[in-house]
Amino acid sequence: MDNPLQQKLIKKQGYTLNITFDRFNRRVRVDDYLGNFNGCMTEAIHLAADSDAEKLIVKARHENFQELISRGFLYEGCVDKYFLGSDCFFFAKYFQSNRRSSDKWTEADNILDGVLSLPKKASIAPPQGYQVRKASEEDVSGLADLYGHVFKIYPVPMNQPEYVKKCMQSGTVFYIYEYEGHIVSAASAEVNETYHNAEITDCATLPEHRQFGLMKLLIAKLEEYLADHQIYCVYSIARALSYGMNAVFFQLGYGYRGRLANNCYIFDKIEDMNLWVKN
Incomplete structure (x- = not known):
């Protein structure tokens, strides 16, 4: 690897x-x-x-x-x-x-303006058949398959089971939604034990399951886990051009704190990333 x-x-x-x-x-x-x-x-x-x-x-x-x-x-x-x-x-x-230089900066600003004007609303439980739980090392192949399907390009090799396993062993916590025995949505928290903070990352949902708000529920589960383990500073970076992910963080009470220009390669190109923070 x-x-x-x-x-x-x-x-x-x-x-x-x-x-x-x-x-x-x-x-x-x-x-x-x-x-x-x-x-x-x-x-x-x-x-x-x-x-x-x-x-x-x-x-x-x-x-x-x-x-x-x-x-x-x-x-x-x-x-x-x-x-x-x-x-x-x-x-x-x-x-x-x-x-x-970023030729998508104004477009990202317009997306952010739309997100910041959204009303806050409570999450709704998904339909019957969706099961949420904390992932284990037995799930690394399923997680790698999910990331490989969702992202053509990703900043780190999450489509490799060995890399996902290494992340878990180094303290990264994953929560997943399963449907009919398959992982259809996942998110992780990369924990910094030294400074008691965590980055919410590796957020992915298969397209056919995105209408149920699974990601908001997964991030809320991660927040509960982190609070139980004395991690109170939580942050994430989201693709500046992704209305959906920025909306998720805003509606979960995260505050916008800036934009990292041409920060990493994701999907099919290098992209600007918005920074969201919750204490």
Whole structure:
């Protein structure tokens, strides 16, 4: 199995850098840092340039906001209470102009305007025959089949059972809906035990089952699980051009916190992603 993500912990004189190299999405991401901030950013920019990345993402703390602006980084969004109650700010530096520009930005703005004007409404249980439960390692093949059917392109190889299993073993929690013995909808929570936050991700429903609002119910189940395990900061990124997924998060009480430009490859192209947060 070829894993496109390579995580490294870099320890040098005066600082420590936790960084992820994402070959498939042609980006590098600073997930955490400690010590001399200027040294951290100089190292991160150097590593991103050496790896031919088109975009460098930094998950930054409030005290480093102005420093990143002064180094030419662009502010793209935030996650409230990400660092054990302190906000996380997403900054980006682009190494290619075409990676920065998005010809769908106005269309995404129009979609967001429509979503933000939606009335809040309660979820309704699906028809008889749909069963919801927490997934186990026995479900990895069914999950991989689901993701392979729904997504032509995905940022990580969720269509490979071994990769799904690895996600579970590293702490990612999946909830699923089954119909007639087959997984028809799924969503996961990637838990960060260090900072007690979680990203809702890997949301997929087969087209013929999308009229019943299964995703809203699955995310609500994940939220219950996370609250029971002392995870109170929950966030997600949704395709900016997906009216349905953005509507799901808005109607579940998530707040819009920004847009990550040309963030990852999904479906059939690189796409902007909207950031949604719930505490």
